[in-house]
Amino acid sequence: MKTVYARPKLLKEADFHYCPGCGHGIINRLLMEVIEEMDLQGDAICVAPAGCGMLLYNYFEIDVIESAHGRGAAVATGIKRVRPQNLVFSYQGDGDLAAIGTAEGFHAANRGENITVIFVNNGVYGMTGGQMAPTTLLDQVTTTTPTGRDAGLAGHPVRICEVFSQLDGTSYLERVAVNRPAAVVKAKKAIKKAFQRQVDGAGFSLVEILSPCPVNWKMGTLEACEWIDEVMVAHFPLGVFKEVPC
Amino acid sequence: MRQLMSGNAALGEAAVLSGCTHYFGYPITPQNEITEYMARRMPGAGGVFIQSESEIAAINMVLGASAAGARTMTSSSGPGMSLKQEGISYLVADELPAVIVNMVRGGPGMGSIAGAQSDYFQATRGGGHGDYRTVVLAPASVQELTEVVPMAFDLADKYRSPVIILGDGILGQMMEPVDFDGLVRPPDYDKSWALTGAKGRPAQSIYSLIFDVKLQEEKNWKLQRKFRLIEQDEVRYETYLVDDAEMIVVAYGIGARIARGAIKRLRDEGKKVGMIRPITLWPFPMKALRELAKSVTDFFVFELSAGQMVEDVRLALEGEGHIHFYGRPGGVVPMPVELYRIISRHYYQAHADGDRKQP
Amino acid sequence: MLTKAIISGSGGQGVLSMGSTLATAAMLEGRYVTYLPSYGVEVRGGTANCAVAVSDEEIASPVASSPEVVIAMNQPSFVRFQGALQSGGLLCANSSLVHTETARSDIEILAVPTSELAEQLGSIKVANMIMLGALVRASSMISYDAMVENLAEILGKGRAKLLDLNKRALAVGHDYTKD
Incomplete structure (x- = not known):
């Protein structure tokens, strides 16, 4: 019998702690598939965030360090400057990268650090129980925007790829989603491309991944996947925002 | 050879001679000359200098560099030290060596840029969140930096914990004759715990999050045993x-x-x-x-x-x-x-x- | 014997380099020495000063709150620091710019027209070295001969070309004071 799909060897035989319908599990799997396919398991060092992705070391069969909330890009900078030959990437949520750690992400990008940021955008603070994120859409209800996000009160959802695309230090920026099979395939390609560019020394790369959080969105799993296409993508269009030839 | 050097510059030189290869810092008076000295000195010494976007970024770059096995340092003063405390707490919890210099200025708040000794509590009581201590070394002359700086890197590596050098604005700015002839580079310690990529060994990780309260307690006891050992063996006066x-x-x-x-x-x-x-x-x-x-x-x-x-x-x-x-x-x-x-x-x-x- | 000097003037008059030159000369002579620049906003605000302490034994504090010597290269510095000087202390004033009529009566005044003397040498930039020559002559802080002998090392490679000019400037200040 032909094997068409198997669990990547680099994904440990551990149960994910993620909620039903969560996109993190898919993204975790994609990362390990890509690293395995690129044969980089001996080179990869992952910087895990504070937030839903913080237990990556329980799942990844590669070296992982935990970062304080928001500091992933700075920690990754420190590692990469010691070990320029390694594949160094940070895994950061929307609160991590677009709120508390904006400065670190922004300036790592601006310096053109040869690292990759995997930016998981699910529009909500998952781990702390569904509060507003910088990427929460207008009118979206969260536990800290009980009547929906009001721009006058809480500002606007932050578009990281668009903002970072203005920085001369960035080399590759793409926004993808993991809400349907075709999108997942695209997401995997984007991750692979970002990693390959780092291996080639092209400089800062970031893949933003729109990811469902049905539990905190108070939706069914399917509904959450559809909501990404129908609502989220309108504010966070998918596609390549920057690709500097290398 | 004796030369007239400011405390800040001499500290930078002593760090390089002690094997520090990675310096990350953000300008703040009265310690700017350390940052400036490292910017000039590091490239020629084969090391890395980054002027970070903040003290928070600097201490986290230090954390990353330390986790990757480098001998690394940052320096700051007053408000900048307050910003570094989160990172220092993580360094302790992650059991990562690093040297952090505080050329103390007056406080609280913006305070003044003149020398003071008002950060004693912050330095000796941990300073950040959690139940921990860091070794704090207090040099009294520019020449003494040639002993204290290698000692700081040595203790950091030996105990896998951050060490603070607590100077003050006067020591940093003051020039005195100094010679580095007696400076002994601390030995290299085993750093098999460092993250280098899982090549030829199982994957390993560095983290401080422990949900299981019993394991969390054991981790804390382990740190406390280390602190008791330091109290027993490393007192200097x-x-x-x-x-x-x-x-x-x-x-x-x-x-x-x-x-x-x-x-x-x-x-x-x-x-x-x-x-x-x-x-x-x-x-x-x-x-x-x-x-x-x-x-x-x-x-x-x-x-x-x-x-x-x-x-x-x-x-x-x-x-x-x-x-x-x-x-x-x-x-x-x-x-x-x-x-x-x-x-x-x-x-x-x-x-x-x-x-x-x-x- | 511990002597502390405050060297003050406006930015650009070379007061910090006067201080570090004095300190380096003292170090090469084998004396204990500290040099403390005034720093921070003061440096950027147009005035500059530094404190140099020279001693035969370890120096406790590099701060000079009541120095034995004050050098004032401009009027604001004279006004600011003459009050700090110890009774019987030495005030070296750049008389090209400083009016010493209001000086305290319990101090010794050495007035040196450094700007005019420097212009005679062809460079206003060495006014500080002229003053340094005068100071060394009038105080017993360091040895003039040793300073001249070590001048190449004191100035360093960066100022090697200016060795002769600086040497002459020191001599002008020294000789002026002798007269």
């Missing part, structure tokens, strides 16, 4: 004219220099005053003070704060002896002659008090 002393001054860093000048004048008049100068503020020389208290009843604490180290002296003496205190909250530095007058007054008072235990 210097004594000055204590053998026949009837009063012992306790002072560190720039304060100890001023006190030394005052004590010389007191001795000229036959007043039997000596000094103990803690070089490690944590671990504090508790035993040495208790030992001195067997023969001396009067201790005079002098510091450029409204009274921080004096609490450690109280803890050390456990009710023994009489503690005199003179502090200035930083910026205004009393001259040795002023301190001499104040100590004199306390010395006479102590003599006038008939209840004192005779040595």
Whole structure:
């Protein structure tokens, strides 16, 4: 019998702690598939965030360090400057990268650090129980925007790829989603491309991944996947925002 | 070769000679010359210098570089040190070596850019969140940096924990003759725990999050055992004219220099005053003070704060002896002659008090 | 013997380099020495000063709150620091710019027209070295001969070309004071 799909060897035989319908599990799997396919398991060092992705070391069969909330890009900078030959990437949520750690992400990008940021955008603070994120859409209800996000009160959802695309230090920026099979395939390609560019020394790369959080969105799993296409993508269009030839 | 160098520049040179390969920092007065020196010196020494976007970024770059196995340092002062505390807490929890320099300026708030000793509590009590201590080294001269800086890197690697060098604005700015001939580069320690990529070995990770409260407690006990070991083995201090002393001054860093000048004048008049100068503020020389208290009843604490180290002296003496205190909250530095007058007054008072235990 | 000097003037008059030159000369002579620049906003605000302490034994504090010597290269510095000077202390004033009529009566005044003397040498930039020559002559802080002998090392490679000019400037200040 032909094997068409198997669990990547680099994904440990551990149960994910993620909620039903969560996109993190898919993204975790994609990362390990890509690293395995690129044969980089001996080179990869992952910087895990504070937030839903913080237990990556329980799942990844590669070296992982935990970062304080928001500091992933700075920690990754420190590692990469010691070990320029390694594949160094940070895994950061929307609160991590677009709120508390904006400065670190922004300036790592601006310096053109040869690292990759995997930016998981699910529009909500998952781990702390569904509060507003910088990427929460207008009118979206969260536990800290009980009547929906009001721009006058809480500002606007932050578009990281668009903002970072203005920085001369960035080399590759793409926004993808993991809400349907075709999108997942695209997401995997984007991750692979970002990693390959780092291996080639092209400089800062970031893949933003729109990811469902049905539990905190108070939706069914399917509904959450559809909501990404129908609502989220309108504010966070998918596609390549920057690709500097290398 | 002796050369005239500022404390800040000499500290940078001593760090490079101690094997520091990665420096990350953000400018803040009065320690800018460290950052500037490293910017000039690191490229030629094959090291890395980054001017970070903030002190928070700098300490986290230090954390990353340390996790990857490098000997690494950052430096700051006042408000910048407050920002670094989160990262220092993580360094301790992750058991990562690093050297953090604080050229103390006046506070609180923006405070002043003049030298002070007002960050003693912050440095010796952990400073960030959680139940921890960091080794704190307090140099008193530019030349002493050539001993203290390698010691800091050595202790950091030996115990896999951050070490703080607590200077002050005057030490940083002041130029004094210094030679580096006696500086001994600390040995390299095994760093098989470092994250280098899982090549030829199983994957490994560095983290401090422990949900299981029993495991969290065990982790904390493990750290505490390390701290007890440091308290037992790494206390460093210097004594000055204590053998026949009837009063012992306790002072560190720039304060100890001023006190030394005052004590010389007191001795000229036959007043039997000596000094103990803690070089490690944590671990504090508790035993040495208790030992001195067997023969001396009067201790005079002098510091450029409204009274921080004096609490450690109280803890050390456990009710023994009489503690005199003179502090200035930083910026205004009393001259040795002023301190001499104040100590004199306390010395006479102590003599006038008939209840004192005779040595 | 401990002597402390405050060297003050406006930014650009070379007061910090005067201080570090004096300090380096003292170091090469084998004396204990500290040099403390005034720093921070003060440096950027147009005035500059530094404190140099020279001694035969370890120096406790590098701060000079009541120095034995004050050098004032401009009027604001004279006004600011003459009050700090110890009674009987030496005030070296750049008389090209400083009016010493209001000086305290309990101090010794050495007035040196450094700007005019420097212009005679062809460079206003060496006014500081002229003053340094005068100071060394009038005080016993360091040895003039040793300073001249070590001048190449004191100035360093960066100022090697200016060695002769600096040497002449020191001599001008020294000789002026002798007269």
